[in-house]
Amino acid sequence: MKSTVLQTESIGIKAKLSDYNQLIKFRLTFTVVLSSVLGYLIGMSGEINWTELNALILGGFLVVASSNGLNQIVEKNFDVLMTRTENRPLAQNRMTVLEAAIFCTVTGIVGVYLLGTFLNQYAAILGIGSLISYAFIYTPLKRVSSVAVYIGAIPGAIPPLLGWVAATGKFSAIAGILFLIQFIWQFPHFWAIAWILDDDYKKAGYRLLPLKSARSKASALLIILSCALLIPVSVIPCLIGMAGWASGIVITASSLALTILAIKLYRSLSMADAKILMFASIIYNPLVLISLLVDKI
Secondary structure (H helix, E strand, O other), X not given: OHHHHHHHHHHHHHHHHHHHHHHHOHHHHHHHHHHHHHHHHHXXXXXXXXXXXXXXXXXXXXXXXXXXXXXXXXXXXXXOOOOOOOOOOOOOOOOOHHHHHHXXXXXXXXXXXXXXXXXXXXXXXXXXXXXXXXXXXXXXXXXXXXXXXXXXXXXXXXXXXXXXXXXXXXXXXXXXXXXHHHXXXXXXXXXXXXXXXXXXXXXXXXXXXOOOOOOOHHHHHHHHHHHHHXXXXXXXXXXXXXXXXXXXXXXXXXXXXHHHHHHHHHHHOOHHHHHHHHHHHHHHHHHHHHHHHHHHO
């Protein structure tokens, strides 16, 4: 009997942990924090300050976790309408809104506190800005207009900027370039995802492709333009002395590759080519940051 009770409790704990894993979108949160860490390493001088780096990792993780949880609180009644989100804990009432709200409030406050206490006030301000703009501006705007993607690209581009500012304690042209590259990159990335999931998004009333024509030549053309815009931006790090030509070549070649894949999507308008572009865009972001870091070393 005691063994049965322990097994039941173990299953309950695992189920609750699984729910929190879904609430914070652990894998997405991890990739966002990785961008911040790479931005920090690119910006730092001298030896690694492990106290700062650990504060960045934990503080950043908590802020992003809070943002993702708040996103699901706002979208609770719409998540249940879509296949990809219908099993989320809030959508299925396995977790109450109050429980999620308390968790998100605590993680958000603690995360910002860590950024501000162990790093600097700019890192804390960026953390607060990303949380508010993602959870309370981008999230509700998704059902109103495709402009939401442009708004969402702002908090999405903050992580490497936050990392740089955490390391240097200041804003600079280099910080701006890190932000700009990640800002522009998000358009082909998110539009490729929206292309694949457009039917599912429509169930909840979301409009995330750039135009009302949805999976059309016109929408695909905007995806091409967003990729092509990365090509001249790729050269800027070399021109301002941020990086050498080795990383410049890597970033430019990667941007050109994305553009070619976007052109393929324009020609075919196929789901297969949208998936290829999406996976390529996932590789693009860490590749760019790592190439800048390696070039610095």
